[in-house]
Amino acid sequence: TILDIVNLYRSTGRNVDEVLAIFLTIELLKVIEAIHNIGIMHGDLKPDNCMLRLENCEVGTYKRNGGNNWSKKGIKLIDFGRSIDMSLFPPNIRFKSHWKTDNQDCPEMRNDQLWTYQADYYGVAGIIHSMLYGSFIETVLVNGKYKISNPMKRYWHHELWNPLFDILINSADYGNLPITNKLKEERERLESWLEVNGSSLNGIIRDIETGLK
Numbered sequence: 001t002i003l004d005i006v007n008l009y010r011s012t013g014r015n016v017d018e019v020l021a022i023f024l025t026i027e028l029l030k031v032i033e034a035i036h037n038i039g040i041m042h043g044d045l046k047p048d049n050c051m052l053r054l055e056n057c058e059v060g061t062y063k064r065n066g067g068n069n070w071s072k073k074g075i076k077l078i079d080f081g082r083s084i085d086m087s088l089f090p091p092n093i094r095f096k097s098h099w100k101t102d103n104q105d106c107p108e109m110r111n112d113q114l115w116t117y118q119a120d121y122y123g124v125a126g127i128i129h130s131m132l133y134g135s136f137i138e139t140v141l142v143n144g145k146y147k148i149s150n151p152m153k154r155y156w157h158h159e160l161w162n163p164l165f166d167i168l169i170n171s172a173d174y175g176n177l178p179i180t181n182k183l184k185e186e187r188e189r190l191e192s193w194l195e196v197n198g199s200s201l202n203g204i205i206r207d208i209e210t211g212l213k
Helices: 002-010 018-037 118-133 158-169 180-197 201-212
Strands: 050-054 073-077 139-142 145-148
Touching (some): 002 118, 018 050, 018 118, 018 180, 050 201, 118 158, 158 180
Antiparallel strands (some): 050 073, 139 145
8 A cells, every 4th residue: 555655665764755656646646536537535535545556567667648567557546435426416515524533634624614525635635745754644724725734845846746735735726626627737747747757766666566575
């Protein structure tokens, strides 16, 4: 799982390589797009519910279309026990939480507000945060918008992460939910970057496969 990757890096005193975090984020966004497009909300997105899909094969230079065997590497979601089939409800349905919340729940849940797909988007933000920081996500409200509490490392690619985190933790600000097309744009930006700058990714994947064995 992604949690296993986070723990593997943590055992060496590091956080997940940014290039690998970008690749896994792309793959996770693909899966989220797919389930949201058919009206399924997962409801319990976290690192240990993201299984790695690593078929036994060598990969070449990263290709967004799955070429060079990249179609055989990715993410598979598990544990749909809290998922919701949105097609069973009237259009524009909203939910309200009746349980004790914590920082792993989206702000709408924590603030006793109505929510739907925000739960999944915030879950994706939490998974990305765990890879980059090695810790659970925490957010603060600044001028009416939520931001992650931890500052980003100077050498990370802020131009990729800042817009994505903003969309994921403030998703209701970006139009009617689900905002699949908006997140698709962000995924494609990540893919474009990785095709140009991902020369180290195939070696990292080999190391991960060896380390997890």
